[in-house]
Amino acid sequence: MRIRDQRAYDEPGIDLVPLIDVVLVLIVFFVITTTFDVRSTLQLQLPVASPQEPAPARxxxxxxxxxxxxxxxxxxxxxxxxxxxxxxxxxxxxxxxDRPVMLRADARTPYQAVVTVQDALAQLGFRRIAIATAPEPQP
Incomplete structure (x- = not known):
């Protein structure tokens, strides 16, 4: 007569907890190290003026x-x-x-905020300052 072992047989399986931990750590790492484009988060309404040449790259x-x-x-x-x-x-x-400076101020910005930036630039010795504007609407 054959005597069977009364212990339950363990089915082999994959433990997903360590895998989930690693994936969550990677997600946190990528979220923290991702750089965000500032221009896309700021909604500026530039003042209107006639078009000028574009600013230099640096x-x-x-x-x-x-x-x-x-x-x-x-x-x-x-x-x-x-x-x-x-x-x-x-x-x-x-x-x-000597580096050129492009000052981009919203049209609704308080004037004092723009003057503060210009004052700081003048105190530091910057002389090549340009103010960004939007082109005039064509009729």
């Missing part, structure tokens, strides 16, 4: 949105004072004072 871009918040290059300036704007410009431009 231009330092300074954005001022409708709320008066500043963005130098790819980074937001957290404080609205002249000193904070100057520190952000120095960090983005380094010692290159």
């Amino acid at each position: 231009t330092l871009n300074i954005l001022v949105n409708a709320d008066g918040r500043y963005f130098v290059g790819e980074r937001e300036v957290l404080h609205t004072g002249v000193e904070a704007v100057k520190r952000a410009i120095v960090k983005a431009a380094g010692e290159d004072r």
Whole structure:
């Protein structure tokens, strides 16, 4: 007579918990290291003027949105004072004072915010400053 073992037989299987952990870590890594395009997140309504020639490729871009918040290059300036704007410009431009600067301010921006950026640029010695505008609508 054959005596059977009363233990239940384990079916082989794949444990998915470690795989899910690895996938979640990779997702977190890619979300943190992804760079976002600042221009796509800011909705600026530029003032209207006659068209000019485009800015050079190595231009330092300074954005001022409708709320008066500043963005130098790819980074937001957290404080609205002249000193904070100057520190952000120095960090983005380094010692290159001949670098052209493109100031992009929303048409609804308070005038003081634009003057603050221009004051910071003048104190740092930047002389090649351009203000971005939208082309006039054609009739």
